[in-house]
Amino acid sequence: MPSVTVNNLAKQYGKKKDTVQALKGVSFEVEKGELFGIIGPDGAGKTSLFRILTTLLIPEGGSASVDGFDVVKDFKAIRQRVGYMPGRFSLYQDLTIEENLEFFATIFNTTIEANYDLIKDIYSQIEPFKDRRAGKLSGGMKQKLALSCALIHKPSVLFLDEPTTGVDAVSRKEFWEMLRNLKRQGITILVSTPYMDEASLCDRVALIQGGEILSVNTPEGVIASFQHPLLAVKDSNMLRLLNDLKNFEGALDAYPFGEYHHVVLKDGYGDASVTNYLQQHNYHQPYVQTIRADIEDCFIALMKSENH
């Protein structure tokens, strides 16, 4: 039995005239013990999806279950077994680190000691400050406390809504290391993020945009499904280069990508044809290299194909 099943799930907000379709019939499954990423920008529907799965919102259409329990009918059973870390810090600012943790343990009829093993790696990093109020903690410490509180009742499924948004690259790496360790303990983890580069750290990902799922696959599978030749191109005048690449007859798309521009080519075109074209336009030694697509290339391609 899958850990999470989502079937044609729909959610809308607002009244008749002014409705926003947050989720437009979303379907996927998450296996037990999987680290599953929901990857998409703000407004894609990630939070609505998580709030439905944690029984905090009722869907307008479709169905979903967690550990075999229906998110509407069996909400009480689900609340017992899931851990949820919302995107916004929602612990008690006026309670200390230890008081917050104890509060959550008590609510679930357990104690810090009973499940200490599960949170040890994370909690031990903030335990020296256990008498400090949560409101006085740094961003990184708040995040560790929130994760500890979401874990203290030993949930079978953990929902993390954008835990790394606004967090710097070093702290992001550390957070993902914590998740890999939790996964080893058998917990199913659903994590949402707007950062495309975090997709490669998941077992499988759902790419989501505008309330619709663009693709569900392993990170390698997403990349393998990129269908066109892709090049990285660089020259001294990047602005002019981008315009010229966009005008190349063999180019489907061209966009900046860090240090390079990426060019998606029509079939039958390759790096030689682009080098040739650029030399005809007075580029002396442009850097042109065929590369493998990145998740972000795939996301861009999927977004653009949805819009046409």
Place this chain on the structure above:
Amino acid sequence: MNTNNTAIEAHDLTKRFGHFTAVDAISFEVKKGEIFGFLGANGAGKTTAMRMLCGLSIPTSGKATVAGFDVYKQTEHIKRSIGYMSQKFSLYEDLTVKENIRFYAGIYGKSDAFIKQKTAFLLKELHLEEEANKLVKSLPLGWKQKLAFSVAIFHEPEIVFLDEPTGGVDPVTRREFWNMIYQAAESGITVFVTTHYMDEAEYCNRVSIMVDGRIDALDTPTQLKKTFEAKSMDEVFLKLARKAKRSGD
């Protein structure tokens, strides 16, 4: 009016809160029309430094001028010469697109004729003519961020400060946003930008990286990668930020 070629100049700029030195004697220059990336881990001191440069916080010691104005004595002049936009706060959700433009331009003392003419041009440029009288909250995030940037430079400031302007924005809109930054820089506006996306650091002319209140590196992305023997800016950032002793913000 600032006539030399420097938009921002900081010399040993320092800010202490009690015993804590948030910004520790930073020195740098930003040239006019430059896109300057201001990177650092959470808690490195970026926000404090930016607040001083925007005239919102008086330094403890050191010197700095922004658009030729002194950060101690001429903060009101600084505020009039800059634009500011952040991911967290940009526009008033309960005002329409047009009302937001009118409001910001009014604050900066622009004439009705200027506002009228430029609003029409801007709405056309952004393809927002049909949305002009809609509430900002009804716009998709990507549109909002593009509109917020346009509003931040509507009064034609010398320098625009962008604090994580593209957080959470989809990859296509993120690139359109950077295209707007390039156009602003071409028109002579100096861009001072913070970001957590390391690929965006590559789009800057020069990048500084703050660690524990100091600027530990400042150069072009290409030179930084050479200096730190790194393949990407991500690697440069990790090498520097891992040395940090301070934690979080």
